[in-house]
Amino acid sequence: MSFQQVSLSLAAGFLENCRLFLETLLFSIPLGLIISFGSMSKFKPLSFLIKIFVWCIRGTPLMLQLFVVFYVPGLLFGVPMRNRMLAALVAFVINYACYFSEIFRGGIESIPRGQYEAGQVLGLTKAQIFFKIVLLQVVKRIVPPMSNEIITLVKDTSLARVIAVGEILLAAERFAGKGIIWPLFYTGAYFLIFCGGLTILFGFIEKKLSYFKA
């Protein structure tokens, strides 16, 4: 096995990690925003149900949730999940939407009431106040916790191998099965480079938003 062959084979696996990462972000951020609005709803039964749901998701391992999404449809309804990637994506989106929703809720609730009231006395609508006044302040406040969570997501994507998604660690384990151990350690380089890029990106966003204090 040449170094190049291993590199290519691991890269093919890592592409799956990247796909899972990007698609999870794409769906879990909007879903997280909806969940956060639900958990702040004045309609108590709704906010209560959502809080229970978030508690269940955050209180159980993501690996367990992967198993549930992958096996339960088959056990209950006799329609086995065929698409492993789809099952992984569903579990990741639900899991991360719940984490993000808590970050969004914290961010929105941390904006002082005076900001809303200043908008109100200027005759602005609720939507204008949210989008033109509150939103950017929330974004600034949630960049640090979001970057933590997103970097965790990069590494969590390798959990998808428990339902046999062909991601990078699964690829490395195949080599290990043939007695070649080093590719297993080599996978770390892929994660390090990817997370390094993200760290630079988030640093850039934080700097972009540092022109004001909120």
Place this chain on the structure above:
Amino acid sequence: MPILEVKNIQKSFGKTEVLKGLSFSLDKGEVLSIIGSSGSGKTTLLRCINFLEIADEGEIYVNGKRIFDGNSAKNLTDAEIRDNRLHFGLVFQSFNLFPQYNVLQNITLAPSLLKRGTEEEIKAKALALIERVGLSDKINNYPCELSGGQQQRVAIARALALEPDILCFDEPTSALDPELTGEVLRVIKDLKSADSTMIVVTHEMEFARNVSDKVIFMADGIIEEIGTPDEIFLNPKSQKTRSFLKKDIETNG
């Protein structure tokens, strides 16, 4: 006809009655100061007038038109509340400028969103207001780069940009260092000479005495005494007013 008439305003939070039926009126160009001890309901009164709280009972008239009636307060739509708010401006104790916008943008934001003219007109007007509050050299600065006094002057310009009929101030200087209160009070005095109608809740007795046409002394959610500055400060009729003013002289000299 008075520009503002407030009749029998009442407001409770749960079981605590905060405003127990207040009535007063204000003519165009008049400055009304509201004084009174902490917890007497001054802020709540301003918030009811600005529709940040909805009063439980009473009526509010602006230019003779009834804009609030406690009996039908529940039927007020969001749009009606917004329209009513535009009769008033409110300057907060804690400024509440928008941190992500610079001085000019803080002032133009609402007029642009409410489509009060072309962008050029709105900008020209904002620049004139900035000059009026003496901040022409700070147009592009962000709130975090300004002193408290400067921030409060921006907040005043922001409120003026919508040309409210009545401009309200809730203790505009009490979050400021003593050496900065003067510049804000000076701006308010200038507004008086320009015939703005204003309601100022304040702990600055000197200011209330020199600048207002009318003074209200509030105690426990009612108007304990209302009169000209001379009547209130030189000849207070009520025992409560007298002891409040005496205490103020003892603490503030």
